[in-house]
Amino acid sequence: MITRISSSDGTSRSIGRAEFVALMAATMSLGALAIDAMLPALDEIAGSFGVTEPNRRQLVVGIYLLAAGAGCLVPGSFADTFGRRRVLFVAFAFYVVTSILCAFAPTYESLLWMRGIQGFCTAGLGVLPAAIIRDRFEGDAMARIMSTIFIVFMVVPVLAPSVGQAVLAFAQWPWVFVVMALIAAAVWVWAWSRLPETLAREDRTRLDFRTVAHNLPLTLTTREASGYVIGSALTFGALFGYINSAQQLIGEHFDADEYFPIIFGMTASTLAVSSFANSRIVERFGARRVSHTALVTFICLAAMQVYAAFFQPGNLVWFVPLMAGNLCLLGFMGANFGSIAMQPFEKTAGAASSAQGFIRMGGAALIGIAIGQAYDGTAKPIALALFGFSLCALLLVLFSERGKLFRRPGEARKYLAMHEAI
DSSP states (O other): OOOEEEOSSSSOOEEEHHHHHHHHHHHHHHHHHHHHTTGGGHHHHHHHHTOOOGGGGGHHHHHHHHHHHHHTTTHHHHHHHHOHHHHHHHHHHHHHHHHHHHHTOSSHHHHHHHHHHHHHHTTHHHHHHHHHHHTTOOHHHHHHHHHHHHHHHTHHHHHHHHHHHHHHHHSOTHHHHHHHHHHHHHHHHHHHHHOOOOSOGGGOOOOOHHHHHHHHHHHHHOHHHHHHHHHHHHHHHHHHHHHHHHHHIIIIISOOGGGHHHHHHHHHHHHHHHHHHHHHHHHHHOHHHHHHHHHHHHHHHHHHHHHHHHHSTTOHHHHHHHHHHHHHHHHHHHHHHHHHHHTTOSTTHHHHHHHHHIIIIIHHHHHHHHHHHTOOSSSHHHHHHHHHHHHHHHHHHHHHTTTOOSOOHHHHHHHHHHHHHO
């Protein structure tokens, strides 16, 4: 078992496994902070700029997510050429600078433009940790590391709305962005001083944007990966739809605005719990068995969401446990889907991570915006989205697995070898 991560660029820099996991989690969490810390401030932001259309305020979150998805295409190829550290630090710099610029935005339109730039230029903070981890781990071991990271990563959606709410108790909404910048600067310094370069010089590739153009269709045409990548986009698109409309849904439909940070935190916290559980069981049972079981169960809970939305409207007793259950199951799917999808791309982990991140994040962001803009004062749009997209995700996973679910990696490779021989 790897206990320390050492540098591959000839320096003596190294980091313990536990600190490495914490640093990667903190890096990835900055994206979640940029999303969820905004939620309590949406009303105040809209009011300060005179935005009267209720669903339009969601774009502060939706534009960031969409731009982050598009930005996923860029950092991987640069990281495969120049190393992981340099590209990661550029993303940190953009995060800090654009957060400050958002705080001083003179109009709502300029704020949306700056959020788009922020999402695009900082996408590496979400993409590169997967490539850095893939440099040192693979298969179920990588899935376990990713799950452990998700434990810390998913604490942020629980705490971020409370952070935003706490800032608003003492200051106006621009200070939420200032706090984001300060937190990002602290993680940047930590990474600068402790994170080693994980990509050896001899493994670096020549920068060629044709690589990006090649890896994007390759991700879609590699059967073992495509179903999981697109399936992730669909299921997490439904999650983004919930995030986009959560403040209106909980505050207006369920008339619980004062309890919004608590309710949102309760539902989101189950992701951290399931990520912890996944890290403990994934190497024993395999990423496929765990994630496939979670997906089937997710569909069942989503069907109950549809029932509750149509026949128990406005009832938090139905909504909160079911949404918490759906988010909990995503913790058994996200890291495992991602690690399975990365397995065929050992030699081009950075570019593959970018291509997959673009499809996953870009697709999920578009779906999330559509769900959010479809908000009609009820929980019906999010319930139907959870059920419909999870069913489609199951069909895609069946496609990637050639109709065979719940198999271990060795069994999957054996089946694929037999199929190719035939």
